Amino acid sequence: MPARGLGRRSSPITLVLLVVLLIGFFLFFFSSPNDAANKLRDSTHTASNALSPPSLPFRKAKANERPPPPPVVHYHMNNVTTSRTPIENQETVLILTPLARFYQEYWDNLLSLSYPHELISLGFILPKTKEGNAATAALQAQIAKTQSGSQKKRFASITILRQDTESPLITQTETERHKIENQKARRSAMAKARNSLLFTTMGPTTSWVLWLDSDIIETPESLIQDLAAHDKPIIAPNCFQRYYDDEKKEKAVRAYDFNNWVDSPTAREMGARMGNDDILLEGYASMPTYRSLMAMMRDESQDPNIEVQLDGVGGATLLVKAEVHRDGAMFPPFAFYHLIETEGFAKMASRLGWKAWGLPNYLVYHYNE
Amino acid sequence: MLPFSTYEAEADIFSDRFQPxxxxxxxxxxxxxxxxxxxxxxxxxxxxxxxxxxxxxxxxxxxxxxxxxxxxxxxxxxRYYDLNNVQGTARGWEREERILLCAPLRDAAPHLPMFFGHLRNLTYPHNLIDLAFLVGDSKDTTLELLNDLLVDLQKNEDSKQQFGEISILNKDFGQKVNQDVESRHGFAAQAGRRKSMAQARNWLLSAALRPTHSWVYWRDVDVETAPFTILEDLMRHNKDVIVPNVWRPLPDWLGGEQPYDLNSWQESETALALAETLDEDAVIVEGYAEYATWRPHLAYLRDPYGDPDMEMEIDGVGGVSILAKAKVFRSGVHFPAFSFEKHAETEGFGKMAKRMKFSVVGLPHYTIWHLYEPSVDDRRHMEEMENERKAKEAEEKAKKERLEKIHDQFENPSGQWDKDKTNIQDMANKDVKEVSSEDSEKKVEKQPEQPSEKKPEEQAEKKPAKKVEEEPEKKAEKKADDHTEKPQEKLSEKESTDEAYVHVLVLLYVKTNIGHRKTDKTKEGKAKIIDPLDEIPVVGKKPAAPES
Missing domain, CATH: 1.20.5 (Single alpha-helices involved in coiled-coils or other helix-helix interfaces)
Structure with missing residues (x-):
């Protein structure tokens, strides 16, 4: 009898309850439970107003009501620590990346970092060029995916900045980019981009700043913890590149970033003879500085925790205590002691009393074009 | 039957549904x-x-x-931001450009109410102004008071009066430098103080600057008078960094007004040459005699009737009131907490902005007024003036009392004098021709003696009390002063004949005393004639003789 069947199926309460229960179950067992994540998303780690530091997520205002006046917010910066044990102390890390090209490997590596993601904020700055637009679109697609995905992988907050670069170089190929005469203008523009990114995204709660270039595609998962464990104001791992050795017919690694160095008397002398606005560059045969390069100090057989004090650093991967930047150490877009950008940054930090260190045997890998 | 049967049939079909x-x-x-x-x-x-x-x-x-x-x-x-939209333009209020207002505070509680008065009066749309304060190493109630005032400010019903994001950053740097006026402005303390001030400014800015800001305005809380339209006034010039002239009012005895902020200046050849000679960490601080830089200062170029829109290119800037485009700070210009081209803090900021090719200008005829806090010297001076006034009063009072005492203790000779006079006149009546001429001669002699002899007495009174501890040179000076001052006093005192008589008596007493002491000291066994202008009895050391 059809009527009877219809009557039985339409008992709505049971159905509703079943659905609710099922959803409840799914929620409990499939949404990765994370106590810390929930605890962190309380009032100290979120902002109540859209006008708030970009390093904090904020609660959306309801569409149909007038927002209340922005509150008076206290930040106790005496309590912002930078210690050897950043996870235990709930120290927040701001990962900053000036991005010209988006590499999927970069994003995947970022997601694989084992530092609690709810303590990580990301900041990107992209040029307003055709290439930049493409990179932005790719980046935004990945962000949307991650931030609506599993709780564990979500980052605390993400800021995307766009800016016209002052001297847009038409071609960004590797050979063109490294031409000596283009270097000063390129690195000056790069320094400005870094500074813009840094000073607008660093919030009052940030403990560490990790500079990670967009072409760094492989790092150890525990990169942040490992670098922080050295408790240095500025610390850089060695940046290498994987390649296929045609002669030996095998995969191999080679040094890539030559901006991590210990100064030499020759370089200082060269600097003294230079004009006020001239800069010294590393890695060019026409400018032999005889500095000791960290890229050349690697010894596979040695302990990866060996530290070297540096006078110049590169920006490929660099963990900096936020107080170094807060004191004013920035990336000089002009010749500062004949140094520019990240190398000038190390010099400025040392003028402020902060020393830079490097780990010659701890490797991160650069993209191979 | 048919309908009924149909009903029956239907009832039969649905019977189940409608029955319990x-x-x-x-x-x-x-x-x-x-x-x-x-x-x-x-x-x-x-x-x-x-x-x-x-x-x-x-x-x-x-x-x-x-x-x-x-x-x-x-x-x-x-969050997504396009920084091209926040470059800063001349008419920011029309384009809804946000301003970050930064104020570093330390022990500033007494000035806060005045500062909040200024905030309320600003004509720039308040909802476009974000406020950021850094409170550090404060020993007073700055933090509590600031919080209360801010909460009050945001309670305003009118949403146009409410400000934007408000952050209070609490950070102690553990500075040893005192914040009182002397230790703040002493030359030796300057370099260290400027560096730690720079550090505080950088912490404040780096924590409060957002991608939404087009402008950053630095303002000291101890500005007493400034136009309500200052933000728009400075913005209209559309410069990367711009400062007004900063003066301060003074008490009348100091001249009524004075340039205050000497950190806004144009570079000079002398200063550049000087900088060359200095050590890497040395800091040139403007406004102190230690470094003669011969730089043209914005402050000294002020003309009260000049065009307030007139601009002047400068190299160093003062920190009392700076309006800068946010892009200046975004590109990395900050307040060097180290010696940058031999300058630190706001002066170094100006230098660095120039180095990055930003425009840095000052407005010589657009003036805001800093609060006048008496310096230690001023305080000392004021205290001195106050003491002098009190001493004078006390002296006058003492003199009055003594006069009264003398009046009481010594009998007034004028009665006797009159008596004698009448007697003499009586006698004169007998010897008319001789005696009357003699009497008149006596009187004439007596009068001129008075002024010259009065001096030792007065100085004898004054000196022991005040000058014992002073250095010999100063005494000599004071003495010279006394010489010039005295005659006027004498003239006025001469008016009363009564007093004059008493004086004569006292003087005679004092004079004998001096003479006595003098002879004791010289031990020559004979009395010396004392010149009252030279030899002044002083307790303690004898002053060096003036050159004359």
Whole structure:
């Protein structure tokens, strides 16, 4: 009898309850439970107003009501620590990346970092060029995916900045980019981009700043913890590149970033003879500085925790205590002691009393074009 | 029959639906519901016990988001900004450009109410102004008072009066430098003080600057008078960095007004040459005699009737009131807490901005007024003036008392004098021609003696009290002063003949005393004639003789 069947199926309460229960179950067992994540998303780690530091997520205002006046917010910066044990102390890390090209490997590596993601904020700055637009679109697609995905992988907050670069170089190929005469203008523009990114995204709660270039595609998962464990104001791992050795017919690694160095008397002398606005560059045969390069100090057989004090650093991967930047150490877009950008940054930090260190045997890998 | 039978048929078909259900099925259904509910409750209970934190996460799902309890679904984590929109233009208020107002504070509680008065009066749309304060190493109630005033400010019903983001950053740098006027402005303390001030400014800026800001305005809380339209006035010039002239009012005895902020200046050849000679960490601080830089200062170029829109290119800037485009700070210009081209803090800021090719200008004829806080020297001076006034009063009082005492203790000779006079006149009546001429001669002699002899007496009174501890040179000076001052006093005192008589008596007494002492000292056995202008009896050391 059809009527009877219809009557039985339409008992709505049971159905509703079943659905609710099922959803409840799914929620409990499939949404990765994370106590810390929930605890962190309380009032100290979120902002109540859209006008708030970009390093904090904020609660959306309801569409149909007038927002209340922005509150008076206290930040106790005496309590912002930078210690050897950043996870235990709930120290927040701001990962900053000036991005010209988006590499999927970069994003995947970022997601694989084992530092609690709810303590990580990301900041990107992209040029307003055709290439930049493409990179932005790719980046935004990945962000949307991650931030609506599993709780564990979500980052605390993400800021995307766009800016016209002052001297847009038409071609960004590797050979063109490294031409000596283009270097000063390129690195000056790069320094400005870094500074813009840094000073607008660093919030009052940030403990560490990790500079990670967009072409760094492989790092150890525990990169942040490992670098922080050295408790240095500025610390850089060695940046290498994987390649296929045609002669030996095998995969191999080679040094890539030559901006991590210990100064030499020759370089200082060269600097003294230079004009006020001239800069010294590393890695060019026409400018032999005889500095000791960290890229050349690697010894596979040695302990990866060996530290070297540096006078110049590169920006490929660099963990900096936020107080170094807060004191004013920035990336000089002009010749500062004949140094520019990240190398000038190390010099400025040392003028402020902060020393830079490097780990010659701890490797991160650069993209191979 | 047909309709009836049809009805019957229909009734037969639907009879089941419209009749009460059988007890068995109802019971079965009911027990089913109860069972499922119980099971659900049990599961939830168990889960709640094992994962108490999850219950909050479950609520929105169970309620289909109607309760909206979880923040996860309300949290915005991604922000997108185009920095080309926040470059700063001449008419920012029309383009809704946001300003970050920064004020570093330390022990500033007394000035806060005045500062908040200024804030309320600003004509720039308040909702476009974000406020950021850094409170550090304060020993007074700055933090509490600041919080109360800010909460009050935001309570304003009018949403146009409410400010934007408000942050109070609390950071102690553990500075040893005192904040009182002397230690703040002493030359030796300057370099260190400027560096730590720079550090505070950088911490404040780096924590408060957002991608939404087009402008940054630095303002000291101890500005007493400034136009309400200052933000628009400075903005209209459309410069990267711009400062007004800063003066301060002074008490009348100091000249009424004075240039205050000497850190806004144009570079000079002398200063550049000087900088070359200095050590890497040396800091040139403007406004101190230690470094003669011969730089043209914005402050000294002020003309009260000059065009307030006149601009002047400068290299160093003062920090009392700086309006800068946010892009200046974004590109990395900051307040060097180290010696940058031999300058630190705001002066170094100006230098660095110039180095990055930003425009840095000052407005010589657009003036704001800094609060006048008496310096230690001024305080000392004021105290001195006050003491002098008191001493003078005390002296006058003492003199009056002494006069009265003398009046009481010595009998007034004028009665006797009159008596004698009449006697003499009586006698004169007898010897008319001779005696009357003699009497007149005596009087004439007596009068001129008076002024010259009065001096030692007065100085004898004054000196022991005041000058004992002073250095010899100063004494000599004072003496010279006394010489010039005295005659006027004498003239006025001469008016009363009564007093004059008393003086004569006292003088005679004093004079004998001096003479006595002098002879003792010289031990020559004979009395010396004392020149009252030279030899002044002083307790303690004898002053060096003046050159004359």
């Amino acid at each position: 259900r059988s007890h068995a099925s109802t019971r079965r259904r009911r027990s089913n519901i109860i069972k499922t509910l119980a099971a659900a409750a049990a599961v939830l209970l168990v889960l709640y016990f094992f994962f108490p934190s999850l219950i909050t996460g479950a609520i929105p799902v169970l309620s289909f988001g109607l309760l909206a309890g979880s923040e996860d679904f309300q949290l915005e984590t991604v």
